[in-house]
Amino acid sequence: xxVTLQSVADAVxxxxxxxxxxxxxxxxxxxxxxxxxxxxxxxxGYAGPHPTARSLRRGRVGAIGVLFTDVLSYAFTDPYAVQFxxxxxxxxxxxxxxxxxxxxxxxxGVDSARAVQDAxxxxxxxxxxxxxxxxxxxxxxxxxxxxxxxxxxxxxxxxAFVRVxxxxxxxxxxxxxxxxxxxxxxxxxxxxRPQALTKPTPLSFTDPAELAAIDEYETRERLRGYYEALNxxxxxxxxxxxxNATGNSREAGEAAAGQLLDRxxxxxxxxxxxxxxxLGVLDAMTIRGLWPGRDVSxxxxxxxxxxxxGGVTTIRQDPLVRGRLxxxxxxxxxxxxxxxxxxxxxxxxVRATTGPALAGDDR
Amino acid sequence: xxVTLQSVADAVxxxxxxxxxxxxxxxxxxxxxxxxxxxxxxxxGYAGPHPTARSLRRGRVGAIGVLFTDVLSYAFTDPYAVQFxxxxxxxxxxxxxxxxxxxxxxxxGVDSARAVQDAxxxxxxxxxxxxxxxxxxxxxxxxxxxxxxxxxxxxxxxxAFVRVxxxxxxxxxxxxxxxxxxxxxxxxxxxxRPQALTKPTPLSFTDPAELAAIDEYETRERLRGYYEALNxxxxxxxxxxxxNATGNSREAGEAAAGQLLDRxxxxxxxxxxxxxxxLGVLDAMTIRGLWPGRDVSxxxxxxxxxxxxGGVTTIRQDPLVRGRLxxxxxxxxxxxxxxxxxxxxxxxxVRATTGPALAGDDR
DNA sequence: TTGAAAGCGGTACCAT
DNA sequence: ATGGTACCGCTTTCAA
Numbered sequence: 001x002x003v004t005l006q007s008v009a010d011a012v013x014x015x016x017x018x019x020x021x022x023x024x025x026x027x028x029x030x031x032x033x034x035x036x037x038x039x040x041x042x043x044x045g046y047a048g049p050h051p052t053a054r055s056l057r058r059g060r061v062g063a064i065g066v067l068f069t070d071v072l073s074y075a076f077t078d079p080y081a082v083q084f085x086x087x088x089x090x091x092x093x094x095x096x097x098x099x100x101x102x103x104x105x106x107x108x109g110v111d112s113a114r115a116v117q118d119a120x121x122x123x124x125x126x127x128x129x130x131x132x133x134x135x136x137x138x139x140x141x142x143x144x145x146x147x148x149x150x151x152x153x154x155x156x157x158x159x160a161f162v163r164v165x166x167x168x169x170x171x172x173x174x175x176x177x178x179x180x181x182x183x184x185x186x187x188x189x190x191x192x193r194p195q196a197l198t199k200p201t202p203l204s205f206t207d208p209a210e211l212a213a214i215d216e217y218e219t220r221e222r223l224r225g226y227y228e229a230l231n232x233x234x235x236x237x238x239x240x241x242x243x244n245a246t247g248n249s250r251e252a253g254e255a256a257a258g259q260l261l262d263r264x265x266x267x268x269x270x271x272x273x274x275x276x277x278x279l280g281v282l283d284a285m286t287i288r289g290l291w292p293g294r295d296v297s298x299x300x301x302x303x304x305x306x307x308x309x310g311g312v313t314t315i316r317q318d319p320l321v322r323g324r325l326x327x328x329x330x331x332x333x334x335x336x337x338x339x340x341x342x343x344x345x346x347x348x349x350v351r352a353t354t355g356p357a358l359a360g361d362d363r
Numbered sequence: 364x365x366v367t368l369q370s371v372a373d374a375v376x377x378x379x380x381x382x383x384x385x386x387x388x389x390x391x392x393x394x395x396x397x398x399x400x401x402x403x404x405x406x407x408g409y410a411g412p413h414p415t416a417r418s419l420r421r422g423r424v425g426a427i428g429v430l431f432t433d434v435l436s437y438a439f440t441d442p443y444a445v446q447f448x449x450x451x452x453x454x455x456x457x458x459x460x461x462x463x464x465x466x467x468x469x470x471x472g473v474d475s476a477r478a479v480q481d482a483x484x485x486x487x488x489x490x491x492x493x494x495x496x497x498x499x500x501x502x503x504x505x506x507x508x509x510x511x512x513x514x515x516x517x518x519x520x521x522x523a524f525v526r527v528x529x530x531x532x533x534x535x536x537x538x539x540x541x542x543x544x545x546x547x548x549x550x551x552x553x554x555x556r557p558q559a560l561t562k563p564t565p566l567s568f569t570d571p572a573e574l575a576a577i578d579e580y581e582t583r584e585r586l587r588g589y590y591e592a593l594n595x596x597x598x599x600x601x602x603x604x605x606x607n608a609t610g611n612s613r614e615a616g617e618a619a620a621g622q623l624l625d626r627x628x629x630x631x632x633x634x635x636x637x638x639x640x641x642l643g644v645l646d647a648m649t650i651r652g653l654w655p656g657r658d659v660s661x662x663x664x665x666x667x668x669x670x671x672x673g674g675v676t677t678i679r680q681d682p683l684v685r686g687r688l689x690x691x692x693x694x695x696x697x698x699x700x701x702x703x704x705x706x707x708x709x710x711x712x713v714r715a716t717t718g719p720a721l722a723g724d725d726r
Numbered sequence: 727t728t729g730a731a732a733g734c735g736g737t738a739c740c741a742t
Numbered sequence: 743a744t745g746g747t748a749c750c751g752c753t754t755t756c757a758a
Contacts, residue, residue: 004751015729020753029727047505051483052424053751056415056734062481063463076449086439093466096474098482100426100463103456111459118425119461120414120483141410367735378745383737392743416735419750 087323150217174229253280450686513580537592616643
């Protein structure tokens with residue numbers, strides 16, 4: 001027989017309410033009675049108020065759901081994501097709130113929607129989830145407070161987010177390149193698709209509208225920023241040598257970079273949309289005996305510790321702070337809706353992997 | 364007015380049960396009716412069955428709680444922990460189960476116990492939590508399936524765990540050292556205490572019983588293994604130069620190593636209880652112009668990627684597999700209780716940071 | 727201070 | 743295939 005609050009009440013000879021109070025509102029009853037109740041409970045092996053029953057009644061769970069980049073287990077592969085999660089966890093801790101990592105299936109199948117529907121949480125934090133993902137619509141259905149890390153496609157005064165002006169960041173990086181005289185630029189992206197790629201795949205765009213149609217905020221915006229800067233210098237969209245990597249990892253970056261570096265019209269600069277990819281580019285160059293910053297310039301994004309160590313020119317942003325703010329927006333939201341729409345600064349960090357385009361190499 | 368299952372039932376003109384079935388057991392009603400119900404629900408803006416209410420009734424939540432090393436946000440700092448979490452997440456995903464990261468407060472105060480009591484989960488996974496932590500006792504109270512990564516102090520046939528024979532692993536590492544002629548050995552540990560250290564602190568043990576009293580499984584066992592191996596070669600416990608670092612990080616390792624390397628009777632070997640600490644030892648040596656494997660031998664533990672790159676002699680274990688197995692034990696437990704008590708293998712990986720004790724340095 | 731009663735929002739068994 | 747009806751386990755007015 002299971003021990004419930006009721007059994008404790010019976011054993012002590014008081015009502016359920018009193019036992020409940022003994023746990024949740026100690027000031028509502030005499031210390032002696034409370035002690036008597038608690039000790040009896042202990043003897044009976046009562047585990048304390050049932051969390052689910054309690055939250056049903058209270059209308060609050062004490063946890064927020066985290067919707068992470070496509071596959072949950074992938075999140076732990078990405079240092080930037082991990083830092084973000086850490087910041088979020090910090091804030092959650094301070095509010096005695098748990099983090100529920102919601103299991104999203106690989107292909108974003110039906111069960112992803114279910115997972116979101118079934119998540120017992122008070123709110124959601126969405127971290128870079130593609131627009132097409134079923135979890136997105138399931139999320140809308142739940143009508144819970146939500147904070148995203150991207151700019152929602154349709155921003156309403158209600159939406160809350162902690163975004164980064166990705167396009168502005170890459171635009172400044174692109175300007176650096178054109179100032180250095182680069183005209184042949186390769187770009188490595190990791191544009192997750194419903195089904196993963198098995199090998200690096202060239203992407204060709206002819207019309208800027210195609211860029212705008214990309215269903216992932218970060219990919220879309222970062223690419224747009226680079227395009228805008230380069231276009232300013234007269235470089236057209238089709239001239240960009242864009243390669244979609246098989247994932248966001250060093251290895252994937254290396255493989256993708258290979259496709260660019262082995263071209264006859266090798267780019268004088270290769271930019272990657274994440275540092276992890278950029279580190280892969282460096283690996284690919286090392287193998288080929290190329291010097292970063294001299295033979296080919298390289299730019300990353302994120303400013304991971306490894307980027308600093310490796311002297312990689314990159315764009316700095318602070319995932320820890322971003323995570324903390326996301327948590328705050330959810331657990332302690334500012335009264336003014338405008339304060340719930342945050343844009344974090346970035347900084348172009350110029351290090352050793354960028355240099356002037358080789359003069360003789362200019363065509 | 365809030366939209367509940369009842370309102371949908373009323374609107375369609377059927378009973379609650381039928382609406383419920385439309386969501387949870389589609390085979391129990393005609394497709395037409397189901398469609399009618401679902402579309403009405405949509406129109407009404409019904410968010411679907413309330414997760415909490417549903418789990419209350421069903422007696423199952425669809426999430427497992429994760430109790431992590433003291434502070435949740437710290438977990439994301441430790442690559443080994445992250446990999447473990449990743450393995451756990453993988454298995455959870457396969458079982459359509461979420462991971463609830465339970466917020467444990469820094470000092471393990473009362474709220475940690477509350478957090479465990481209030482966690483709406485079907486089971487718990489405990490990852491290297493000190494014996495004294497309040498969450499431990501709160502956990503016992505919950506009487507839920509639990510899997511730990513350490514050998515419980517009192518093992519019952521019921522307990523489930525995925526442990527590693529830490530002592531055996533470090534014993535073999537210790538034997539390597541004695542074979543190489545090392546007699547002055549420094550050991551760097553990260554023995555978390557209720558309150559964190561602000562600087563590396565020497566630890567001195569005189570009696571093996573003191574070792575056995577250490578309240579952290581990994582620290583206790585790893586230390587014991589080293590002691591046993593070294594003692595075999597006639598080295599006594601007080602001779603060991605043990606330093607407790609201020610955390611499990613490269614920086615903390617470097618600081619702790621400093622204390623050992625700057626001694627007049629500098630150890631000929633410094634072993635660290637984690638790779639992160641060992642990497643810090645290498646940093647400290649670099650600064651001092653010492654060669655690992657020649658001037659001082661270094662051994663780590665975990666075999667992180669950085670250890671391989673750095674040629675660090677270390678003990679390999681597989682956190683990913685460990686996480687997966689922990690998940691399995693919780694979500695798909697083997698019938699035979701004996702199969703729920705797992706000991707994973709380790710492997711001593713000898714690389715470049717170990718070498719013979721300098722002959723002239725033997726005293 | 728303590729108790730009675732009405733939910734919180736569903737699910738599942740058992741009839742019909 | 744549908745509906746009726748307990749009941750999941752607790753919290754919270756409100757009265758006593």
